Amino acid sequence: MKGIIYGLVFFVSLFCSSFAVAIASKPIVVASTTQIADFARQVAGDRLIVKCVLAPGADPHTYQPTPDDVQMVLESDICLENGLHLEGKNWMSTLATDAGKPIITTTDGIKPLAISSEGEMVADPHAWFSPKNVAVYVNNIVKGFSQLDPDGKQNYEARATLFLQQLRVLDSWVRQQINRIPTQRRILVTTHDAFNYFCTEFKLNANNNFLSIAPVGWSTGAEVGGGMTPERRRKVVQSIKESGAPALFVETTINPKQIREIAKETGVKIGGELYSDSMGPEGSAGETYIGMMRENVLLMVNALK
Amino acid sequence: MRFLLVVTIWVVIVGGLWGYIADRDTRRQQITAATPMDLSVEGRFVIEVTPTFSTEKDPFALTTSDSSVPPLTVKLNGMYIDTHTQEVLRGQTLRYEDVSGVLSGHNEIYVSASPPLSENTLEHGVRVKLYEDSTLVVDQTVWADQGALVSGTISFNHSADEEGSHDH
Numbered sequence: 001m002k003g004i005i006y007g008l009v010f011f012v013s014l015f016c017s018s019f020a021v022a023i024a025s026k027p028i029v030v031a032s033t034t035q036i037a038d039f040a041r042q043v044a045g046d047r048l049i050v051k052c053v054l055a056p057g058a059d060p061h062t063y064q065p066t067p068d069d070v071q072m073v074l075e076s077d078i079c080l081e082n083g084l085h086l087e088g089k090n091w092m093s094t095l096a097t098d099a100g101k102p103i104i105t106t107t108d109g110i111k112p113l114a115i116s117s118e119g120e121m122v123a124d125p126h127a128w129f130s131p132k133n134v135a136v137y138v139n140n141i142v143k144g145f146s147q148l149d150p151d152g153k154q155n156y157e158a159r160a161t162l163f164l165q166q167l168r169v170l171d172s173w174v175r176q177q178i179n180r181i182p183t184q185r186r187i188l189v190t191t192h193d194a195f196n197y198f199c200t201e202f203k204l205n206a207n208n209n210f211l212s213i214a215p216v217g218w219s220t221g222a223e224v225g226g227g228m229t230p231e232r233r234r235k236v237v238q239s240i241k242e243s244g245a246p247a248l249f250v251e252t253t254i255n256p257k258q259i260r261e262i263a264k265e266t267g268v269k270i271g272g273e274l275y276s277d278s279m280g281p282e283g284s285a286g287e288t289y290i291g292m293m294r295e296n297v298l299l300m301v302n303a304l305k
Numbered sequence: 306m307r308f309l310l311v312v313t314i315w316v317v318i319v320g321g322l323w324g325y326i327a328d329r330d331t332r333r334q335q336i337t338a339a340t341p342m343d344l345s346v347e348g349r350f351v352i353e354v355t356p357t358f359s360t361e362k363d364p365f366a367l368t369t370s371d372s373s374v375p376p377l378t379v380k381l382n383g384m385y386i387d388t389h390t391q392e393v394l395r396g397q398t399l400r401y402e403d404v405s406g407v408l409s410g411h412n413e414i415y416v417s418a419s420p421p422l423s424e425n426t427l428e429h430g431v432r433v434k435l436y437e438d439s440t441l442v443v444d445q446t447v448w449a450d451q452g453a454l455v456s457g458t459i460s461f462n463h464s465a466d467e468e469g470s471h472d473h
Contacts, residue, residue: 132364142369161367165454168365172425172452179426 027077027148032092033060034279035128036080036106036137038289042163043141047152051076053092056281057252061088065095078148079103080141084112086125086277104144106137113196115211126276129198131171134289135164170290171201177297178202181304188300189213189245189268191259194276215239215262233262240266247271247303252278252286271303344408346463352386352401353434354379356418356455358427360393363419363454379433380415381406393418407437412463416447417456425452433459 029050031037037052044050053069054060060082073079073095081092083105096103110133112123127133142160146153178186186204188195195212199205205213215236240248240262248263249271250256256273263270274296280286285295356377366374375388377399384406393399420429428450435443447457 135365139368142367146369157367157369160369164365164367168363168422169451169453171365171422175422175425176451 028075029078029080029145030073030076030101031080032087033082033277035289035292036082036141038279039106039134039137039163040080040141040145043138043145043156043160045155045159047149047155048145053095054278056284056287057278060086060277063088063091065091069095070099073099073101076101078144080106080144082125082127083107084123084125084127102144102148104140106140107133108140109136113200113211115193115196124193124196126194127197128289129195130201131167131174131293132201133197134167138164138167166290170293174202174293174297177301178204180301185246185304187213187243187245187304188249189215189240189243189247190249190274190276191215191251191256192276194251195274213243213245215243236262237266240268249274249299249303251276252280269303272299274299344410345405346407346409348407348437350404350407351436352379352381352404352414353398353432353436354401354416355396355398355432355434356393356420356429357395357431358418358420358424358429358455359395360389360418361421364422366419377418377431378416380413382408382413383415407435407463409463412461414443414459414461415457416459417454419454420449420452422452429455431455435461437463 026047026049029040029044029048031040031050031052033054034052034056037050040048040050051072053065053072054063076099079092079096079101081087081096081103083093084107087093093103093105107125107127110127112125112127114121115124116122128137138160142156145156149156183206186206188199188204190212191214193212193214195204199208199212200210203210205211245268247270248259248266248268250259250273252273252275256270260270275286275292279289279292280295284291286292354377360376362376363374368374373390375390377387377389377393379386379389379399379401381404386401386404387399389399414433414435416431416433418429418431420427428448430446430448432446433443434441442463443459443461445459447455447459449455449457
């Protein structure tokens, strides 16, 4: 009897260990931002394990990698970054290079918009706000995954084809929704200028060459709402009043307290919190890229129409 | 002795499972490897395709393959009739003569075309006609709206005996 029990235990443990080996043997992908992780999951399905360095709500511009991030990248097989210096001080490529891991820059092939930053022209990294650009991200991810795992190429391409069609419908839906806003009211003022690609693609802020409008004197980066002097605050208030915007939008990655006070001072209503550099937490409407875009657009339309 | 008993039971269970799986897979392969009957139908078939829009390059296409993505694709029973790489104008009819591959029984014509994103408020369609010896046997339109790709399958039955008994 004992022998049979030992045999059964041996048999079950053999199966469990082979199952654990199957999971452990899946290649691991580490993405820098929540958006890129979502694109990667849409392509990878269950064939790869996709992990993300940034938690929902974290700001990629100011993020400081932790020892856990270093360990995560060390255990990975491939890394994905946005590029165009979205990851402040290129922290993702530094992590990957230090760990000796291949890295895919998912914005490769995108024609970046040039924006002025501290007196010099730089490439705007927030390219995912145009679904057409996301098609480029997805194609780069498919190429990277197909090189990593050639046997999975057909499945990666099939999943990507479905996601690309969803992006096409999303693009069209956004145009229809924005069309509900009278043209003279299509003024998008946000707490940092992350929406250039969105404004260019969907024709908002005509008076600003279809580029994002952030109040003068307000920016993301080191201060993230802090370091506001009375002079800068005066400029911000004046800038909002001059923009003629029906509403002012805050962003989920930026502390909204100060901008709410400023909005009160200017008499402009707060349109709501937009997802910008990060998607929403698990279970929220903005936990996927399509959900994030959908919720942003609905907030804009409701506040501006 | 007990150890040998355990090993024997283990070998019987695992061996039996392995044998069952191997046998099942072999049977499946035999089924899929069975040579299909040649059901091709004799006759002169012509397909006409007419989009209600001017096609344009799809900015949301998968670009990982070597060849560029055509703005219009037509397939008959899974075989390419055309991957039209040039832009097709609104109302322009593409005519494919002497099409082979129509089968006796169930058939499918697949069509996919990329309409302009700027016309996303319009419904777009691609009209597909199939002629057999100058007789119209299929005339259907695949529709799409909200900027989606016009993509669909038109099914029809062809009976070699009964001329004109087609499902539309």
